[in-house]
Amino acid sequence: xxxxxxxxxxxxxxxxxxxxxxxxxxxxxxxxxxxxxxxxxxxxxxxxxxxxxxxxxxxxxxxxxxxxxxxxxxxxxxxxxxxxxxxxxxxxxxxxxxxxxxxxxxxxxxxxxxxxxxxxxxx
Amino acid sequence: xxxxxxxxxxxxxxxxxxxxxxxxxxxxxxxxxxxxxxxxxxxxxxxxxxxxxxxxxxxxxxxxxxxxxxxxxxxxxxxxxxxxxxxxxxxxxxxxxxxxxxxxxxxxxxxxxxxxxxxxxxx
DNA sequence: ATTCAGATTTAGAATGATTCTAAAAAGGAG
DNA sequence: CTCCTTTTTAGAATCATTCTAAATCTGAAT
Numbered sequence: 001x002x003x004x005x006x007x008x009x010x011x012x013x014x015x016x017x018x019x020x021x022x023x024x025x026x027x028x029x030x031x032x033x034x035x036x037x038x039x040x041x042x043x044x045x046x047x048x049x050x051x052x053x054x055x056x057x058x059x060x061x062x063x064x065x066x067x068x069x070x071x072x073x074x075x076x077x078x079x080x081x082x083x084x085x086x087x088x089x090x091x092x093x094x095x096x097x098x099x100x101x102x103x104x105x106x107x108x109x110x111x112x113x114x115x116x117x118x119x120x121x122x123x
Numbered sequence: 124x125x126x127x128x129x130x131x132x133x134x135x136x137x138x139x140x141x142x143x144x145x146x147x148x149x150x151x152x153x154x155x156x157x158x159x160x161x162x163x164x165x166x167x168x169x170x171x172x173x174x175x176x177x178x179x180x181x182x183x184x185x186x187x188x189x190x191x192x193x194x195x196x197x198x199x200x201x202x203x204x205x206x207x208x209x210x211x212x213x214x215x216x217x218x219x220x221x222x223x224x225x226x227x228x229x230x231x232x233x234x235x236x237x238x239x240x241x242x243x244x245x246x
Numbered sequence: 247a248t249t250c251a252g253a254t255t256t257a258g259a260a261t262g263a264t265t266c267t268a269a270a271a272a273g274g275a276g
Numbered sequence: 277c278t279c280c281t282t283t284t285t286a287g288a289a290t291c292a293t294t295c296t297a298a299a300t301c302t303g304a305a306t
Contacts, residue, residue, distance in 0.1 A: 002254060002301075021292080036256055041293065043254090057182035059231055062292055075219070078228060088222060089215050092232070096198070096212060102236045105201060108182055111219050112229040125273075125283060144263080159285055164264065166283090185263060 073109035196232035
């Protein structure tokens with residue numbers, strides 16, 4: 001556990017936003033100006049592989065990193081990219097595994113919309 | 124409707140596979156050797172915008188293009204990328220719209236697994 | 247505390263997918 | 277056939293991400 005990895009984990013855990021690697025890099029540079037993008041990716045990948053955080057891949061934008069590791073889904077604004085956790089949505093994993101006789105390793109559910117802020121800005 | 128656009132539409136409609144832009148380009152070059160990648164993308168984008176085909180964005184790989192335009196979800200092999208339509212999966216759109224008071228423009232549901240072919244190859 | 251092997255960081259190049267640009271060519275309404 | 281618009285082409289550019297190789301750091305064993 002290097003300083004860099006600890007910093008990146010702290011940054012992901014310290015925000016409710018689903019930050020991009022770029023945003024995490026910006027925040028990290030404020031505390032550690034020498035840190036480079038590759039280190040941010042290295043650590044985000046390592047942390048995701050270790051199950052400490054989750055990498056969320058979403059259509060039409062860069063990946064996001066999420067501190068919430070329990071299975072949940074996302075609501076994504078197609079204009080500003082803001083991402084909100086969706087709780088209480090029925091999980092179709094069991095249904096799919098039963099009907100198709102497969103074992104799922106992961107499930108992405110991304111609901112796309114335009115958030116109220118962006119909707120206003122359209123007059 | 125140019126020759127190129129007609130060709131690309133025919134190629135997407137003529138296969139059950141969810142081809143990538145690259146694969147469509149390869150197939151298109153067989154019939155029209157001068158066609159360039161940008162034209163393939165231009166037309167795939169135009170056709171998707173016109174609702175003739177659907178662009179499917181999936182974690183960890185290039186976008187796929189789907190002739191089936193009714194709402195459905197996908198099963199994706201994380202090893203070979205093969206994509207299968209999922210029918211009969213309950214659509215959580217209405218539930219999310221009701222609970223969150225939003226209007227969804229799109230919904231992605233991608234279930235990830237390792238297909239039987241790839242599973243065998245792992246011995 | 248010192249050493250050493252292995253993991254990590256850095257800087258920058260490389261990659262893959264996709265989009266953009268500007269000029270040439272094609273489409274189609276009249 | 278002519279003019280205007282749209283599309284194609286070729287290639288550069290962009291974005292997100294990964295890779296490479298050399299320098300540095302980490303942690304375990306001395």
